[in-house]
Amino acid sequence: xxxxxxxxxxxxxxxxxxxxxxxxxxxxxxxxxxxxxxxxxxxxxxxxxxxxxxxxxxxxxxxxxxxxxxxxxxxxxxxxxxxxxxxxxxxxxxxxxxxxxxxxxxxxxxxxxxxxxxxxxxxxxxxxxxxxx
Numbered sequence: 214x215x216x217x218x219x220x221x222x223x224x225x226x227x228x229x230x231x232x233x234x235x236x237x238x239x240x241x242x243x244x245x246x247x248x249x250x251x252x253x254x255x256x257x258x259x260x261x262x263x264x265x266x267x268x269x270x271x272x273x274x275x276x277x278x279x280x281x282x283x284x285x286x287x288x289x290x291x292x293x294x295x296x297x298x299x300x301x302x303x304x305x306x307x308x309x310x311x312x313x314x315x316x317x318x319x320x321x322x323x324x325x326x327x328x329x330x331x332x333x334x335x336x337x338x339x340x341x342x343x344x345x346x
Contacts, residue, residue: 219245220234220243220244220245221233221234221236221243221244221248221251221252221253222234222235222236222238222241222242222244223241223242223244224236232244232251232253232274238260238262239262240262241262242259242260242261242262243260244257244258244259245257245258245260246258246271252271252273252274253274253275254271254272254274255270255271256269256270256271257269257271261285263285264285265282265283265285266282267280267281267282267283268280268281268283269281269294270294275294275296275297276294276297277294277295277297278293278294279292279293279294280292280294282299284308286308287308288305288306288307288308289305289306290303290304290305290306291303291304292304292317298319298320299317299320300317300318300319300320301316301317302315302316302317303315303317305317305322309330310330311327311328311329311330311335312327312328313325313326313327313328313338314326314328315338322338322341322343323338323340323341324338324339325337325338326338327343333346334346
């Protein structure tokens with residue numbers, strides 16, 4: 214059973230990211246949401262000191278399921294996450310307003326379509342390779 218936890222902080226210790234109940238939002242990733250066994254598990258939000266933000270589902274401390282990652286420069290990804298990475302179907306929007314809609318594999322565009330800001334198709338991605346229109 215998940216428990217609502219007010220705040221956790223993600224810190225790097227000896228090159229490994231670990232969750233703690235204390236920390237500083239000026240230097241650490243701040244998490245608010247459900248936890249289980251001391252890590253995010255369920256629905257929650259990560260906020261970085263840079264202004265980046267992830268809102269969505271977590272499993273065992275990693276992004277898993279549906280979520281939205283918004284970068285401080287205006288880029289945005291809405292879609293599926295598996296084991297902390299963009300894997301599955303989703304939409305990525307650049308800070309200029311162009312977007313990609315389709316499948317992601319290992320954080321990369323895989324099978325989908327890239328659209329210019331005016332809605333015109335720029336190209337299609339097939340197995341990770343761009344085929345321009």
